[in-house]
Amino acid sequence: xxxxxxxxxxxxxxxxxxxxxxxxxxxxxxxxxxxxxxxxxxxxxxxxxxxxxxxxxxxxxxxxxxxxxxxxxxxxxxxxxxxxxxxxxxxxxxxxxxxxxxxxxxxxxxxxxxxxxxxxxxxxxxxxxxxxxxxxxxxxxxxxxxxxxxxxxxxxxxxxxxxxxxxxxxxxxxxxxxxxxxxxxxxxxxxxxxxxxxxxxxxxxxxxxxxxxxxxxxxxxxxxxxxxxxxxxxxxxxxxxxxxxxxxxxxxxxxxxxxxxxxxxxxxxxxxxxxxxxxxxxxxxxxxxxxxxxxxxxxxxxxxxxxxxxxxxxxxxxxxxxxxxxxxxxxxxxxxxxxxxxxxxxxxxxxxxxxxxxxxxxxxxxxxxxxxxxxxxxxxxxxxxxxxxxxxxxxxxxxxxxxxxxxxxxxxxxxxxxxxxxxxxxxxxxxxxxxxxxxxxxxxxxxxxxxxxxxxxxxxxxxxxxxxxxxxxxxxxxxxxxxxxxxxxxxxxxxxxxxxxxxxxxxxxxxxxxxxxxxxxxxxxxxxxxxxxxxxxxxxxxxxxxxxxxxxxxxxxxxxxxxxxxxxxxxxxxxxxxxxxxxxxxxxxxxxxxxxxxxxxxxxxxxxxxxxxxxxxxxxxxxxxxxxxxxxxxxxxxxxxxxxxxxxxxxxxxxxx
Numbered sequence: 001x002x003x004x005x006x007x008x009x010x011x012x013x014x015x016x017x018x019x020x021x022x023x024x025x026x027x028x029x030x031x032x033x034x035x036x037x038x039x040x041x042x043x044x045x046x047x048x049x050x051x052x053x054x055x056x057x058x059x060x061x062x063x064x065x066x067x068x069x070x071x072x073x074x075x076x077x078x079x080x081x082x083x084x085x086x087x088x089x090x091x092x093x094x095x096x097x098x099x100x101x102x103x104x105x106x107x108x109x110x111x112x113x114x115x116x117x118x119x120x121x122x123x124x125x126x127x128x129x130x131x132x133x134x135x136x137x138x139x140x141x142x143x144x145x146x147x148x149x150x151x152x153x154x155x156x157x158x159x160x161x162x163x164x165x166x167x168x169x170x171x172x173x174x175x176x177x178x179x180x181x182x183x184x185x186x187x188x189x190x191x192x193x194x195x196x197x198x199x200x201x202x203x204x205x206x207x208x209x210x211x212x213x214x215x216x217x218x219x220x221x222x223x224x225x226x227x228x229x230x231x232x233x234x235x236x237x238x239x240x241x242x243x244x245x246x247x248x249x250x251x252x253x254x255x256x257x258x259x260x261x262x263x264x265x266x267x268x269x270x271x272x273x274x275x276x277x278x279x280x281x282x283x284x285x286x287x288x289x290x291x292x293x294x295x296x297x298x299x300x301x302x303x304x305x306x307x308x309x310x311x312x313x314x315x316x317x318x319x320x321x322x323x324x325x326x327x328x329x330x331x332x333x334x335x336x337x338x339x340x341x342x343x344x345x346x347x348x349x350x351x352x353x354x355x356x357x358x359x360x361x362x363x364x365x366x367x368x369x370x371x372x373x374x375x376x377x378x379x380x381x382x383x384x385x386x387x388x389x390x391x392x393x394x395x396x397x398x399x400x401x402x403x404x405x406x407x408x409x410x411x412x413x414x415x416x417x418x419x420x421x422x423x424x425x426x427x428x429x430x431x432x433x434x435x436x437x438x439x440x441x442x443x444x445x446x447x448x449x450x451x452x453x454x455x456x457x458x459x460x461x462x463x464x465x466x467x468x469x470x471x472x473x474x475x476x477x478x479x480x481x482x483x484x485x486x487x488x489x490x491x492x493x494x495x496x497x498x499x500x501x502x503x504x505x506x507x508x509x510x511x512x513x514x515x516x517x518x519x520x521x522x523x524x525x526x527x528x529x530x531x532x533x534x535x536x537x538x539x540x541x542x543x544x545x546x547x548x549x550x551x552x553x554x555x556x557x558x559x560x561x562x563x564x565x566x567x568x569x570x571x572x573x574x575x576x577x578x579x580x581x582x583x584x585x586x587x588x589x590x591x592x593x594x595x596x597x598x599x600x601x602x603x604x605x606x607x608x609x610x611x612x613x614x615x616x617x618x619x620x621x622x623x624x625x626x627x628x629x630x631x632x633x634x635x636x637x638x639x640x641x642x643x644x645x646x647x648x649x650x651x652x653x654x655x656x657x
Contacts, residue, residue, distance in 0.1 A: 003120050003146050006078045009139035011035050013081035016100065021058075024087045025049075025066055028079050028102040038104060040072035042549050047072065048102075055196075055251055058091030059205065059273055062134075063124055067103035077104045078120060080142055082134070092270050099133060121204040123149060125212060125273075188219040190283040191235050191243040195226035195250035196269045203227045206249045206272030213276035219284050226254055245283030246291070247272070257293045257382045261432070264291035292421075293382055313411075320376035320410055321500055324368055328507060328605050331364025335604060368511060369397040369406035376407065380414025384440035388448040389413035395452045396460065403508030405452075405460035412456065413448045420444060479519070479596040486520060487527030487592015487628070491584040494531055494566045494573060502527070507605055518602040522595040522615065526625045527588035529608055531569035533561030533625065534587055534632030535580070542637035561629070564608030576640070583636035591628025595621060 011031045018024035029045055032038045047068035051057065058064040064087075079102040086096030101120065123129060129149055136142045192210050196202035207223045214221035222243075224235045237258065240246070245263040248254060249272030263286045265279055272279065282288055338355035345352060357363055370393035377389025392409030396402065420443055424435055489502035506520035539546045539554025546554065550572070557569065573580040598620045604611040615621040 044072040058089035060093035064097035192247035260293040263288035319379035331359040334359030373410035376410025377413035381417030385417040388444040399457040401460035483596030484593035488589035490527035491588035523592035526591040532557035533629035537633035587628040587632025594624035
């Protein structure tokens with residue numbers, strides 16, 4: 001695929017009028033929308049701005065590449081734009097941006113599209129090409145320039161591949177052990193990893209910048225990219241062993257354990273683009289801190305910053321929960337379907353038995369606590385901690401220590417492995433190979449298992465049983481209060497830590513009761529269904545207060561809300577946090593409280609309206625959700641200002657400025 005297949009002439013803006021960063025983004029998005037390339041400009045802008053918060057896409061040299069990969073995109077597109085006067089885009093070199101490439105990639109972008117976008121990113125490293133691009137006057141000139149450059153690159157690549165093939169054949173014909181290449185530069189070898197959150201542009205620009213500079217300096221380099229298609233050109237253990245130093249130019253997590261004991265520079269991906277010479281020279285000279293893998297980034301990495309204890313615990317916890325959720329959803333839905341079949345067939349029905357075996361305690365649900373504990377441990381202590389964490393979680397599940405015991409097992413195993421690294425750090429270097437395959441697994445499992453068996457399992461079994469007993473004996477007033485809190489928490493951050501904490505608590509109660517006590521599940525499910533349903537209702541009832549695009553997005557929230565997918569309300573919450581969050585928290589809390597007032601029990605951990613029939617009071621559950629959604633919709637709709645009034649207010653503010 002040609003780059004110009006994505007650079008549609010009709011979308012190009014040869015004279016960008018914007019003078020500010022946000023205005024430039026709006027003008028580019030308007031071009032995409034006007035040409036039918038996106039279906040939800042509001043959501044697309046939210047995703048663009050979210051990417052800008054991570055690091056500016058003003059890469060310097062007068063270029064800006066705002067980009068997003070989202071379901072708001074109909075078809076992969078690159079909008080090219082030129083600004084005569086320049087725009088202050090918070091660029092990395094603090095200079096104005098004159099050339100703009102807004103990349104819009106659909107959520108399920110094909111590999112061909114992603115490779116084409118990567119090719120575009122690589123072209124923008126060429127200063128001579130950029131100068132020619134600045135002098136173009138028409139869309140036809142732009143496409144002709146890109147086509148010619150891409151043909152030139154393809155020819156060069158083909159010639160390079162043929163040369164490499166000839167060298168490989170010559171190497172195979174030489175005696176074993178003979179050095180091929182430049183003997184005077186044999187020791188200058190560097191390995192690098194580049195990665196950015198979206199994995200479309202910066203990843204490949206950093207790769208090309210590092211390769212180009214290494215070639216100029218006469219230093220050998222191998223670069224692994226972690227882009228949208230996953231890791232490519234993955235570094236081998238032999239290459240890492242031979243390297244003088246390692247460069248990790250990344251704004252997202254990459255596999256770090258393999259670099260243990262190597263001089264390592266850990267920088268933002270932007271440094272790979274802007275400072276390739278500095279990084280390569282330092283890595284080639286071994287002028288970098290020695291990386292000691294402890295399940296975290298090197299403490300002296302400039303980009304790492306200082307993380308609070310609370311943030312670290314939350315990150316580790318979320319790693320466990322995110323890996324556990326597919327088991328909850330997959331197993332929970334199958335379990336719910338089995339309950340539906342059970343109502344029209346006998347318990348011994350083969351379909352009921354099959355679904356309960358696959359989804360329940362002998363299938364997916366059997367892994368919940370071990371997976372939770374294992375991946376908490378892995379977040380802390382990296383791969384060596386995974387196995388002790390999973391075994392500790394299994395012991396917690398088997399001894400009735402439940403979710404609390406599983407959480408404890410995960411953190412215990414992770415920090416035990418970190419402790420073992422320090423204990424064994426004084427061993428001879430020749431024994432390093434034994435640590436990950438023998439010492440860490442054996443001693444990690446032994447210490448974790450012993451503490452779980454003699455201390456944590458008995459203690460957390462007692463706590464867990466007490467908690468379940470207390471919940472079962474809650475009076476109506478206390479149960480309603482708990483339902484209010486859990487329901488409200490589901491709407492505070494809509495998929496964030498508060499939401500996940502409430503959901504995890506309900507899952508813990510549900511599994512500890514043998515998948516029967518779904519009282520708390522009813523509260524969190526109702527609370528989680530309210531926000532998207534409230535948004536949908538508000539856009540339907542108060543049409544004059546929402547744009548056409550917002551009303552279209554609102555309609556999809558009916559489906560998302562009924563399916564218990566709270567995240568559907570996030571774009572509206574991001575655009576108007578005070579009104580949306582306040583109204584949704586109120587409605588979700590009311591819905592959660594009502595489920596407990598009516599003693600509603602849902603024996604399924606997911607599914608929304610599709611599992612409502614399993615509730616002991618199905619109609620009351622639906623009524624709880626409906627009341628909460630209506631309250632939120634009315635509060636939000638009445639509070640929000642009409643579109644016309646809002647536009648007048650904005651124009652007034654601009655005139656004052």
